[in-house]
Amino acid sequence: MDAHDAPAFLHEVILFLALAGVLIPLLQRRSINPVLGFLAVGMIVGPFGLGQHTDSVPWLSYLTFSRQEDVAVFAEFGVIFLMFMIGLEMSVDRLWAMRRLVFGLGALQVGLSALVIGGIAYAFGNTFESSVVLGFVLSFSSTAVVMQLLTQRREVGTPLGQATFSVLLFQDLAVVPLLVVVSVLGQKSGESVTTLMGVAALKGIATVALIYFIGSRIVRPLFHQIAVIRQSESFMAVTLLTTLGVAALTQAAGLSMEMGALLAGLLIAETEFRHEVEVTIEPFKGLLMGLFFMSVGMGIDVSAILAEPLLLPLSVIGVLAIKGLILIVLFRLFGLSWGRAAEGGIMLGQGGEFAFIVIGMALGLGLISPTVGHFMLLVVGLSMLITPPLTLLGRKLGDGIDARLGRPATAEASAPLDQISGHVIVAGYGRVGQLIGELLSEQGIPHLAVETDAKRVKKLRARGAPVHFGDASRPELLRKLHLERAVAVVLTMDHTAAAVHAVKGIRASSPGVRIAARARDEAHAQALRDAGATVVIPETLESGLQLAGSVFDTLGVPGDVATRLLEQERARRIAVFRPG
Structure with missing residues (x-):
């Protein structure tokens, strides 16, 4: 430059x-x-x-952007970080727990939608290759738009949210082979498509194997070393380096950067650093995704809409109707009520952000004519533009259908399929935290722990402990551990200021959750109580009571009398540190 x-x-x-x-x-x-x-x-x-x-x-x-290409490069980074975040969500355990919805519902939706839309495109005179690309790419929905809507409405954990997320998850998985197919179809060599597909598949497998090797040998140990020195800026730099570095590696291998970002997320998804990375990358993803959607808006030519006042709106309606009807039937077959199925079908009817990548790639390879390509990009952009208001109508329609059929509109608010609930979050997993965790496990009470000592986390995870690396004073990290569904939070953190900050953040995010906190002394206990802790136990209290009990025993005080005296004193002292 x-x-x-x-x-x-x-x-x-x-x-x-x-x-x-x-x-x-x-x-x-x-x-x-x-x-x-x-x-x-x-x-x-x-x-x-x-x-x-x-x-x-x-x-x-x-006050304006006169050239769309000036923002296109930065907008692509938004998609890269979106794929990275999706990779973080795709842990093996999660995919296995949701396998029926992801590989059943998701695969049927993509396959049926691609078949119908591709058939219509072929009937309108497009080539077979062009019809294949258009059929598959228009079968995808917008992960960014739909997940934003579900998150705002706090419906990710409902059956509708889980079913919707499963469809989006399969679509995101299907993007990778679709990009390979497009690159193969666009090659003009004399080799057969089967040969080209085989070469591409081998190249993809070799690249994935190399990335996995790099991840296990370099990425995870590197994160561990950065976590040990506790430098937040270095942790952020390594996160960005992993995302962009793996993306650049896949691009160099002839695959897409988006596939690399997805693999980078998968590398970290199974590690103890997953939630801390999610929190670290979230601001970047939000800004860059905003830039991406702004660039999508920049590509919507109002004059082109006016030039096709009939065909363009009918095409948008057609895509929404085809995908919506297929999804409604599939959602119903997979257990949702008719009302929620209708809401989900309307929510997922739009085109997705990957259409801009795949169609752009197909245009560059000559698979799609410029006229058709630009027209379909307009269709996708407009369908994304009208999705938020359409979703509001879909919710009202779904509520009305369920009410008419005698089913309550809130019938879907059951427990998530693969997410923990009714659990205890233990912040600080040293000796005290581990003792609490062991007691909870013995009673069959689910719990998750968060700890800032990377060496301790590595050692405990090797033993199967449910502990994650991160700073519990960051409430956004606790939300990743589903704070809103936890029954209690136990703070055993050593750092005084961090514990007080954590209590304030937890109380602001989840006013009703019970917070039990360990304090160094009575002054710290008072600060925790003022911050909103439900119960505070000073370390000095328990030490003093145990020493007093030893003295009582030496003096020959009867055991039941000593126990009663100690319990009375414990109750009196703890009562002082309960919120009034």
Whole structure:
């Protein structure tokens, strides 16, 4: 980048940060979905919106994006980090627990949708290769849009949320072979498609094996070393290096960067650093995904919509209707009520963000004509744009259907399929924390632990302990351990300020959860009580009571009398540190 380009690049970054930091929060205050906000803002300030008038109104150049390619590179990073986060969610245990929905419901949805849409595309005169690409790519939905909607409505843990997530999970898995298929179909060599597919498959297997070897030999030990020195900036740097480094490795092997980011997430998903990495990368993913959706909005040409006032809306409606009807039937077959099935079908009816990658790749390889490619990108962009308001209508429709059929609208709020609930979170897994964990295990009470000592975490996980690396004073990390479904949090942390900060964060995130905290002394106990702890036990109290008990025994005080005296004193002291 030369000096002439630098100001333009800087202008794009500053304008985006201003929009993300100022305008989008204002839209959210008016209950406008952030995804919808980014799409709409992209349409307004993009090259097909106000950006096309910069020649006649020069001052608009300071407030608009006149060239979409200036943001396209950064927008691609948003998709890379999205795939990385998806990889973090794809632990082997989770896939196995959800195998019926992921590989049953998800596979049927993609297969049936691709068959119907691809058949229609072929009937409209597209080539076989073009129809295959369009059929599969339009069968995918937008993971970013749908998961954002489910998260905002706190429905990820419901059966509808789990079924929806399973469909999206299979679609994300299917992106990788689809990219391989597109690259093979686009090759003009004289070799057969079967031969090319075999070569691509072998290359993919070799790349995955190499990445797995690198991950087990380099990535995990590197995370462990960084965690030992407890440098948060180094931890963040290694996280970004892993994501982009593995993505660059797969690109060098002739595969996609998105596949590499997915594999990078999978490498970390089975380690004790998974939740800490999720918390670390979340701000970057949010910003970059916002930039991606803004770039999608920039690609929606309103004049093209006006030029096709009938065909374009009918195509959007057609995609939504085909996928929606298939999904409604499949959701019902897999156990959802008709109302929730209808809601899920409407929610997943849109095209997905990977269409912009796959269709762009197909355009570059000559598999799809420019006219068809750009038209389908408009269809996908518009379908994503109208999804948030459509989902609100879908929810009302689903509630109405369930009410009419005699089923309550909230009937789906059952326990998640693969997520822990009714558990205890133990923050700090030293000697005291481990003792608590052992007692909980003996009674069959599920628990999760979080610990900042990476060496201790590694040793305990080798023994099968449910402990994760991370700082419990970060409430966002505890939310990754499903704080909202926990029955209690036990804090045994050594660091005084961190424990007080953790109590405040937990109480703000989950006002009703019971917090039992260990304190160094009575002053620390008072601080924890003021922060919102339910029960506080000072270490000095138990030490003092045990020593007093020893003295009573030496003096010949009867055992039952000594026990009663100690219990009375313990109860009196603990009562002082209970919230009033």
